[in-house]
Amino acid sequence: MASLLCGTVGLELAWHHPLSGLVAVALWLAVALMSAVAWVQTPLFVLAPLAVCGLAPLTGWITFEEMDLLVTAVVSGGNLGFAFGLGPRERAPAWRQGLAYPAATSALVLALAASALHGLWRGVQDAGGWQFGWFQGYHEPMNAVRNSKAIFLALALLPLWVEAARMQPRRFTRALRGGLVLALVAAALAALWERAAYTALLDFSSDYRTTGSFWEMHVGGAALDGFLVMTLPFAVLTLLRTRSPAYFVSMLGVVLLAAYACLTTFSRGVYLALPLALVPMLLLADAQRRRSHAVDPESTQAGVGTVALPLPRLAKLGALAMAAAFALASVLVFTGGGYRGLIALLGVMLVLLSMPASLWLPGVGLRVTALMLGALLGALAGGASWALSMAVPKAAYVNYAVALVVCGLLRWRDKPGLAQPFYVTAVCAAWFWLLASMVIVADYWGGTPARWTSVAALLALGGLWSVQLLDARFWPLRSTGYRGLRQRALLVAGLVLVMAVVALLGGGAYLRDRAATWKEDGRLRIAHWQAGLQLMHGPEQWLLGKGAGRFVASHFYEGPIQSHIGDYRLRTEGDESFLALTGGKHSLSYGEMFRITQRIEAPTTPTMRVRVLARSGVESDLRFEVCERHLIYIGNCSDRGVHVKPVVPSDGGEPVALWQPYDIELKTPSDLGGSGLLSRAVTFSMAVGTPGVRIDIARVALLDGTGRPLLVNGDFNREMAHWFFSSDKHHLPWHFKNAALHVLFEQGLVGLALLGTAYVLVLVRLSVGRGRDHPLAPAFVAALIGFAVVGAFDSLIDASRIGFLFFLLMLLGLGLRAMPGEGLPRSA
Known part of the structure; x- marks a missing residue:
């Protein structure tokens, strides 16, 4: 019945597609057939194209869109395949099922659906009653359908995915993760193409914010922002846990590409959301690893290997100190030395990250001597290099290149497992020389101001290295082989991102202007929220809302005349x-x-x-x-x-x-x-x-x-x-600009309370509850936190694809649970 119902709706929509009904029907049938054959993998089919399946600028459709065709095809075909027994035939035991909903949770989901349905009815009535139209705008009754359909599309998929998680939980989890990562790739590639075609990849001064493939931003909003913060955590978690070298390299590229897309949104909400979301994700993933190691330190699974012990606390402190020192040094060097000084600083950090483990084999006394002697030799070489740079044009760059080559040669001459005090002295001398050469490059480019800011950076990095060399407990890069290379590659990627942020803040006039106006923008946003709440009249509207899709029309007829759109x-x-x-x-x-x-x-x-x-x-x-x-x-x-x-x-x-x-x-x-x-x-x-x-x-x-x-x-x-x-x-009249207030306006206090309860329940369940050891639990928590942070400054849910993704993650999170031992093979 579900298959026939969705099939009827989907084919009707496809036949009326403005570009070509025949092509749309053919593609719909192809997706439905594929979903029938491989219905367990349907999360991949739904999520992977989600970022690029909106063609409204070509079709004129805004109430209906290609996402609706995709979901109806998957639901129709997937349910048909399940009904006829295609694919897996035996249900996994209850303790192995990946999605389970207690009765109270199911009641909460039904209440959410009922609230959304009532909001849809109220929205249609407030617009003058039901009147169907293929091309209605934001003021007309069909806008209530556009604003409320996201949760119903997610609910249509949920029964099929519950069965998929019961039949083959691991395959379902892989399909879900793969779909979200591919969705991120599509969104980031669209953003990269847009920057390359319409502005310049490194142009951070033009008044141009990336919109990517999200037509919902035609009246402003943060659809791309919300999509990025909800999908990036899954790519980061996959990057941290993969053991395949080729897969690791590809995922590192995905994360860097997505980070570039995030930077080019110029969204202060995104910049705030990512650390607030990713830090809890890393802590939860680390807690998973500790629990796994405590259960069985030697547990293995084919192709996965032994669970790695997390870094000790002092090593983590050393890693944080390295990150903080580099961030501080980047700001100091870039302030005067510009991009050339920043690149020179990156070379210094790359050499630091490649320091061999044999440096810590000599005793503490020998290391102290080697450090002091190396610092003295490095200072002498730096002084000679500075004098040469003052006498010979461009000598600063040549000197830096020579120092970098010397550091590379010394690293190549390392003898693992052998204590060499003289080798430690030579490495320290070469590194301090390179550090001084970085100051010379900045001084040559930026003059006296750059010299002193770069000297401050030199002191910070030199002090950090001294502490880490003398006390090995603060050195975080102890691993060797592939795991050591992974750690260093992740740190290098982090350094590149820090450089990008520093360059964006220091060299991008547009972002500086946006940062300078945050107080004024905040006051304007608060005034807009207050004006929006004044559009709600009487206890009934406060309790049940004004109806889905009615903010634009209400603001038009009751808001300030001078802001009418x-x-x-x-x-x-x-x-x-x-x-x-x-x-x-x-x-x-x-x-x-x-x-x-x-x-x-x-x-x-x-x-x-x-x-x-x-x-x-x-x-x-x-x-x-x-x-x-x-x-x-x-x-x-x-x-x-x-x-x-x-x-x-x-x-x-x-x-x-x-x-x-x-x-x-x-x-x-x-x-x-x-x-x-x-x-x-x-x-x-x-x-x-x-x-x-x-x-x-x-x-x-x-x-x-x-x-x-x-x-x-x-x-x-x-x-x-x-x-x-x-x-x-002119964007404010089109959005409430706050996700919680948007729900309050459309569904009242009842709808907001139901949604808030479900949201908090998901976070608690996946952080400390039964679902906390599911492989994707940390990424789910990060995605939902990121949504809340960006949603504090934009409605988000009024963009159908963003609302659909949010409701999918929340509904899945309400039922997600880990199988016994699930954390062990996923904590590499």
């Missing part, structure tokens, strides 16, 4: 459809107009023509643009406007709105759209340039110089198919 409606007159486009009442600067857009093929002729049939009851401006646009940032534009006037009757009466044709010419910008792999999307846009004025548009056409039409559905007879809309910079 633009809007569109599709109207009919006789048998003809036309678009009613309204300008907002706020400041309509170039970046703040409400735009109706359509992606087009880049014209190749020098000019284009816009022909439009429009009317207006008052004099108003109608703007047209052809620009390179990914989502909300435009560039390389050609734009012009027409002045739409009402017609004055011949008898001199009141002006009336009559249809009038307009024809204007646009010049084609040079290199519009680019070419090749990094070609940029080209969009045609229409906007009302007069505040609060409505202009009706019956037909619009864009023709290139040869007369070839570049628009489709210009007469709106297919409703809003292929048309999209955006509010590029």
